[in-house]
Amino acid sequence: MAEADHVLPGGSTDRPEANQVPTEPSRPAVLPRKAVVVGGNRIPFARSGGSYAHSSNQDMLTAALDGLVARFGLADQRIGEVAAGAVLKHSRDFNLTREAVLGSALSPETPAYDLQQACATGLETVLGLANKIKLGQIESGIAGGVDSASDAPIAVSEGLRAALLDLSRAKTLRQKLAAVAKIRPKDLAPDAPSTSEPRTGLSMGEHQAQTTAQWKIGREEQDRLALASHRNLAAAYDRGFFDDLMTPYRGLTRDANLRADTSMEKLAKLSPVFGKNFGSEATMTAGNSTPLTDGASTVLLGSEEWARSQDLPLLAEIVDGEAAAVDFVHGKDGLLMAPAFAVPRLLARNSLTLADFDFFEIHEAFAGTVLSTLAAWEDEEFGRSRLGLDGALGTIDRRKLNVNGSSLAAGHPFAATGGRIVASLAKLLHETGTVGGRPARGLISICAAGGQGVVAILEAR
Amino acid sequence: MSGGVVTILPEMPSLSRLYLTAAAAAAKNRMLGGHQPGQPAELPQASHEVHSVLADVARLTEYQHLLGGSARDVMPAGFIHTLAFPVAMSLMVREDFPLPLLGMIHLQNRIEQFEPILYAQPLAIRAWATELTGHRAGTQVDVVVEVRADDGGTRPRSEGNGSCLWRGISTYLAKGIFLPGLDKSIEARPAPDFAAPDPTALWRLGPDVGRSYAAVSGDFNPIHLSALSAKVLGMRRSIAHGMYLASRVLTEVGSPEPDAFSADISFEAPVFLPATLALRIGDGPAVDGGSSRSEYEGWNPRTGRRHFSGSVSPL
Numbered sequence: 160m161a162e163a164d165h166v167l168p169g170g171s172t173d174r175p176e177a178n179q180v181p182t183e184p185s186r187p188a189v190l191p192r193k194a195v196v197v198g199g200n201r202i203p204f205a206r207s208g209g210s211y212a213h214s215s216n217q218d219m220l221t222a223a224l225d226g227l228v229a230r231f232g233l234a235d236q237r238i239g240e241v242a243a244g245a246v247l248k249h250s251r252d253f254n255l256t257r258e259a260v261l262g263s264a265l266s267p268e269t270p271a272y273d274l275q276q277a278c279a280t281g282l283e284t285v286l287g288l289a290n291k292i293k294l295g296q297i298e299s300g301i302a303g304g305v306d307s308a309s310d311a312p313i314a315v316s317e318g319l320r321a322a323l324l325d326l327s328r329a330k331t332l333r334q335k336l337a338a339v340a341k342i343r344p345k346d347l348a349p350d351a352p353s354t355s356e357p358r359t360g361l362s363m364g365e366h367q368a369q370t371t372a373q374w375k376i377g378r379e380e381q382d383r384l385a386l387a388s389h390r391n392l393a394a395a396y397d398r399g400f401f402d403d404l405m406t407p408y409r410g411l412t413r414d415a416n417l418r419a420d421t422s423m424e425k426l427a428k429l430s431p432v433f434g435k436n437f438g439s440e441a442t443m444t445a446g447n448s449t450p451l452t453d454g455a456s457t458v459l460l461g462s463e464e465w466a467r468s469q470d471l472p473l474l475a476e477i478v479d480g481e482a483a484a485v486d487f488v489h490g491k492d493g494l495l496m497a498p499a500f501a502v503p504r505l506l507a508r509n510s511l512t513l514a515d516f517d518f519f520e521i522h523e524a525f526a527g528t529v530l531s532t533l534a535a536w537e538d539e540e541f542g543r544s545r546l547g548l549d550g551a552l553g554t555i556d557r558r559k560l561n562v563n564g565s566s567l568a569a570g571h572p573f574a575a576t577g578g579r580i581v582a583s584l585a586k587l588l589h590e591t592g593t594v595g596g597r598p599a600r601g602l603i604s605i606c607a608a609g610g611q612g613v614v615a616i617l618e619a620r
Numbered sequence: 621m622s623g624g625v626v627t628i629l630p631e632m633p634s635l636s637r638l639y640l641t642a643a644a645a646a647a648k649n650r651m652l653g654g655h656q657p658g659q660p661a662e663l664p665q666a667s668h669e670v671h672s673v674l675a676d677v678a679r680l681t682e683y684q685h686l687l688g689g690s691a692r693d694v695m696p697a698g699f700i701h702t703l704a705f706p707v708a709m710s711l712m713v714r715e716d717f718p719l720p721l722l723g724m725i726h727l728q729n730r731i732e733q734f735e736p737i738l739y740a741q742p743l744a745i746r747a748w749a750t751e752l753t754g755h756r757a758g759t760q761v762d763v764v765v766e767v768r769a770d771d772g773g774t775r776p777r778s779e780g781n782g783s784c785l786w787r788g789i790s791t792y793l794a795k796g797i798f799l800p801g802l803d804k805s806i807e808a809r810p811a812p813d814f815a816a817p818d819p820t821a822l823w824r825l826g827p828d829v830g831r832s833y834a835a836v837s838g839d840f841n842p843i844h845l846s847a848l849s850a851k852v853l854g855m856r857r858s859i860a861h862g863m864y865l866a867s868r869v870l871t872e873v874g875s876p877e878p879d880a881f882s883a884d885i886s887f888e889a890p891v892f893l894p895a896t897l898a899l900r901i902g903d904g905p906a907v908d909g910g911s912s913r914s915e916y917e918g919w920n921p922r923t924g925r926r927h928f929s930g931s932v933s934p935l
Contacts, residue, residue, distance in 0.1 A: 213681045218691035225692065262690045408693060409677065410740065 178483060178500040179547030186479070186508045194289035195473045195620055197466050199582020200227035201456035202408035204570035206416055207308035210409045211453040216245045216252060219408070219455035220259040220305040223575075226406030227301065227457045231471060234264040239297025241271040242284040243457070245305050246573035246608075247352050248275070249312035256303070278524065279482070279605050279613035280304045281456060281577020286615060288460050289477035298465040302581070304574030305455035311352050318346030356608065358488050363495070363608060364525065368434025368443050370493025371527030374534040378442040381526035382426040385447040385567045388523055392564025393419035400563060404582055416450055416570040433525075447526035452570030456578030458585075473620040475585035475601075480615040481505035487610040495528045497612030498604040499535040503546045505614050513553035517594050518587060518601040520580045523566040528606055563587065577605060581617070588619035624665035624748065632670050633710040635838045641713045642721040649720060661799030663761065664716045667748040670707050671770050675699070675739040683836040687864075689871040694736040697877060698867025700786045701731065702837035704765040708747040708790070712763065718752065719759060719794035723843075723853055725887075726862035727760060728791040732882045732935065735785045737767070743785075744770035751791075754802040758795040764788070814926045816919050819898035821872065823918075825860060827894045833864040860891040865918065865928055873901055873914045873932045885930035889920075896921060 202222050205211040211219060220243060228234055243256040252258070257271040276283045281304035288300030314320070318341070325338035354363045371381070395401060396413055405412075418425075431441035433448065459471075466473050483501035485492035492499075498521070506512060513536070521529045535541045536552040546552060563583055566576055584601045591599035599619040606612045675695060683699050684691045695703075712721045737743070744767070751762040767786040830844035842849035843859055850858040866885040874881065891897065898921040904913040917929035 213678065214691050215685070218681075218684075221690035222692060259690070409691075 176545060176547060178485065178545065180503045180507045182547075191293050191295055193463055194292035194460055194477045195463055195466055196475045196477065196581060196585035196617070197459040197461050197471045198227075198231060198474060199404055199456065199458040199578060199585070200224075200230055201405055201575065201579055201582065202226070202454055203405060203411040204414045204416065204452045204454035204572055204575070204579075205309075205409075205411055206570065207451035207453060209309070209415050209453070210411045211307065212309040214307065214409060214453065215310050216248065216255060216305045216307050216455075217259055217262070219307065219453065220245075220255065220303060220457075221262050222406065222408045223303060223305070223455035223457045224259055224263045224265070224301070227459055228264045229406075230403065231459055231469075233459075235266055236269075237266040238269045238301055239299045240288060240291065241265070241269055241301040241303070242274055242288050243271070243301075243303035243305065244274040244276075244280040244284065244574050245307075246275065246277055246280060247306055247308065247311045248273075255305075275574070276613065277607035277609055277611060278522070278571070278573045278576060279607040279611060280574035281579070282480070282581065282603060282605050282613045282615060283482075283577070285458055285460065285477065285577060285581050286480035286613070289480075292460060292462050295462075299459070299461040301457055301459055303455065303457035303578050304572075304576070306572035306574045307453045308451035308572070309453050313352075314350045316346045316348055316350050318343060322346065354608075356487075356494065362433070364433035364443060364448055366487065366494035367448075367525045367527050367531075368437065368441070370496060370531050371442060371525070372434065372437055372440065373493065374527075374531040376442065376527050376530040376534065378444075378447075379423075379427075380530055381442055381447040382423055382444075384523070384526040384529060385426055386421060386423055388561060388564045388567040388569075389418050389421050390564075391562055392417055392568035395563040400583075400586070404586060414569045416452065417564075417568050421446070443525060443527055447567065449524060449566045449571040452572045454570065454572035454575045456575040456582065458578045458581050472589070474589040475617045475620055476598075478616040478618050479505060479509055480613065481508070482611065482613045484612070485610045492610070493531060494608070494610050495524055495606035495612075496531065496535065497610055498606050498614050499532050499541075499612075500546070501612045501614040502536070502602065502604055503548065503552050505616060506552075509616060511600075511616070513555050513602075515600060516555070516602045517559060517591060517599045518562060518584060519555050519560045520565065520584050520601060520603045521560065522571075522576055522580065522603075522605040523561065524571065524606055526567060529560075532604065532606075577603075577613075580605070581615075584617055588617055592619055624667055626667045626669055626746070629668055629670045629707070629710060632673060633706045635706050635709065635840065638706065638709045638713050639722075639840060645713065646720055646722045661718055661752065661759075661801045663718065663749045663752050664711070664714055666711070666714070667746050668707050668711045669744060669746040671742075671744050672772070673703065673743040673745050673770070675703055677739055679836060680739050686832055686836050687867050687871045693738050693740070694877075695739050696867065696871065697731050697733045697786065697881075697883065698863060698870055700733075700737065700767055701729075701765075701788050701790075701863055701867070702839065703743070704745045704747065704767060704788065705837070705839060707745045708763045708765050711747050711749055717749070718799055719761060719792075719797055722841075724792040724794050725890075726790060727793050728789075728884070728886045729862065729866055730789045730882065730884045732787045733785070733877065734783070734787075734880050734935065736877075736879050737785050742770045742772070744768045752799075752802065754798070755793055758793050758797045759799050759802055760791055760793045763790045763792065765790075814917075814919065814924070816898065816921070816924050816926075817900050817917075819921065820901050821899040822921070823868070823895075823897040823899060825891065825893055825895045825897065827858070829860055829864065829893055830858050833861045837861065837863065839863070855890075855892075857892040860893055860895065862887045862928075865891065866930070869899065869901075869916055869918065869928075869930070870932065872899075873916055878934045880935040881932055882935055883930065883932045885928055887928050889925055889927050891927050897927065
């Protein structure tokens with residue numbers, strides 16, 4: 160703990176505070192036009208090795224896309240652009256999204272591109288396409304993401320790969336033999352992807368365990384957030400909230416990870432899985448961490464004119480987005496704390512405070528991630544020294560947090576989470592309509608590997 | 621729908637057992653000197669039907685991946701053919717079926733799909749044979765399969781519960797079998813003039829294509845499995861399943877398959893494995909602003925010989 164203490168927020172460092180909130184908002188006064196969420200479709204999320212164990216990323220993305228095309232009558236239409244991605248992606252899937260489009264009922268003349276920004280992939284596809292719509296480059300777009308932890312690509316070892324490449328370049332028998340001779344028995348072991356950070360070798364859970372401890376987030380508080388996630392998601396299913404947001408796939412009609420009957424007692428019984436070095440102080444269990452998950456999601460976006468011309472609903476406007484990154488390699492901030500910096504910048508640019516929001520969608524990579532982020536925003540010292548504000552950023556009303564459940568209950572197929580959140584929040588905002596004479600407003604915050612985070616503001620239509 | 625007596629089979633027949641029956645019949649015929657004289661050249665007035673057929677999702681996924689499609693919940697039309705194949709085959713190994721099953725050649729296939737069928741849908745599958753006619757090289761027959769939803773409703777079992785969702789007509793040739801009373805002097809059609817167009821795709825089919833398709837379709841006909849097993853049945857090498865070619869081209873032509881469509885394929889020359897095949901897919905004008913009719917053909921790019929041709933049209 161002593162070692163962790165000196166990287167606490169506000170800790171002394173020689174580096175300039177690059178992540179501070181700018182004093183002068185830089186948003187242009189007039190934006191070209193608006194981009195709206197028309198709707199979304201995802202497949203239920205399955206636990207790794209479950210119902211989608213033999214489905215590939217392309218299968219799942221296609222299934223999610225099929226449902227979206229059917230729901231909004233997009234068959235044979237040329238969409239402006241489709242953007243999606245996967246975090247765990249096989250090299251043969253270099254054109255994953257375009258291949259899914261070609262396999263879908265969309266016009267084959269619909270262009271597509273792949274994008275990858277770890278767990279922020281899905282939200283970044285939404286923001287990228289929304290920006291193109293705002294600039295008038297496209298009229299419509301489909302954003303999405305997919306991930307399979309079951310069907311993960313397994314690569315050959317670096318030694319075998321180097322030897323095989325040498326072998327393919329070898330011209331003489333002598334060169335060929337030399338290339339083959341370089342292969343060692345250990346090179347034959349396959350190289351499976353892991354959730355470890357390449358630079359630190361620590362898993363995401365171990366990174367978060369440090370952050371959780373730094374912010375002194377207790378076990379019960381984490382379990383309570385997990386319980387709320389399951390209860391909220393179950394209640395949303397029960398009232399049919401997901402009926403027009405989801406298409407069944409491979410026998411699943413609900414997220415397989417959902418435990419509607421879980422309780423504080425059940426969660427309390429689980430043993431810690433991360434941060435075991437903290438001994439009896441370890442707090443992170445399988446119950447308050449997201450499991451490895453398979454799934455896909457899509458979001459239909461358009462200009463207001465396009466949506467109206469197609470007689471499609473306008474659920475919410477994509478107002479603005481912001482990315483941030485932190486220096487976790489030197490331990491300055493926790494791996495998953497970038498949204499703590501992205502949100503204050505985004506709020507400043509839009510002249511908003513946390514109190515101006517009706518819903519908060521903070522991705523539950525771990526319960527500790529959400530609670531550490533909230534703790535940072537509530538911390539006076541963090542607000543002053545790290546964000547450059549007069550004090551704490553603020554507190555959120557917990558009743559507005561992840562009201563339809565989030566990743567702890569639904570699961571988290573990395574690149575698919577952004578689309579899940581955007582579509583659900585857009586529908587919720589639309590249902591809510593106006594609050595106090597202004598459109599209902601929601602904030603999305605998603606942390607990502609590599610010390611990154613992407614956040615966004617949506618407003619009801 | 622067929623006439624004749626409908627026999628409801630208690631369960632899906634086992635393809636391996638059917639092949640054994642067929643092999644036993646072939647051995648018996650060889651010993652007795654081929655087709656029994658005096659046996660009328662008639663098809664059995666019978667249909668075979670199986671109820672409550674459910675697809676195996678693991679096999680469906682493997683099939684979809686092998687044929688280059690995405691693993692959707694909607695079953696590919698070609699997969700329904702494999703699902704129904706044991707029912708069709710059970711008919712063709714009947715003692716009163718006038719043609720030997722082993723060594724039959726698939727000449728043509730037509731599929732009509734009227735609605736998408738989800739894999740979780742229980743099905744009733746009925747098969748019967750019709751159009752026993754002479755061919756310059758033997759005798760040909762159409763085996764018809766119809767697939768309906770079977771939700772265990774109140775209507776008589778033999779009528780199933782719903783309208784036809786899928787119909788397949790497979791035309792087979794029993795080479796060298798000439799039945800009394802059937803005209804065998806049908807004009808040999810001149811080989812269609814074929815000038816290879818510019819290909820839109822190139823398929824490289826490895827020697828294991830037959831075995832891979834056998835694994836997902838259950839069709840372990842020895843002519844597809846290995847050079848050796850094919851030689852036993854008089855082929856110089858193993859050949860690709862006609863339905864592998866038909867299903868793979870269907871994956872590429874209609875991706876996804878339209879909700880209702882018909883697909884035809886004529887097999888002109890067997891594809892000996894391994895093989896490189898050139899393919900051309902071309903679209904006709906759109907029908908009612910919707911999907912258009914597509915035509916396709918596959919040929920050997922070295923010899924210029926056409927292997928198959930066909931079309932897919934929305935219904």
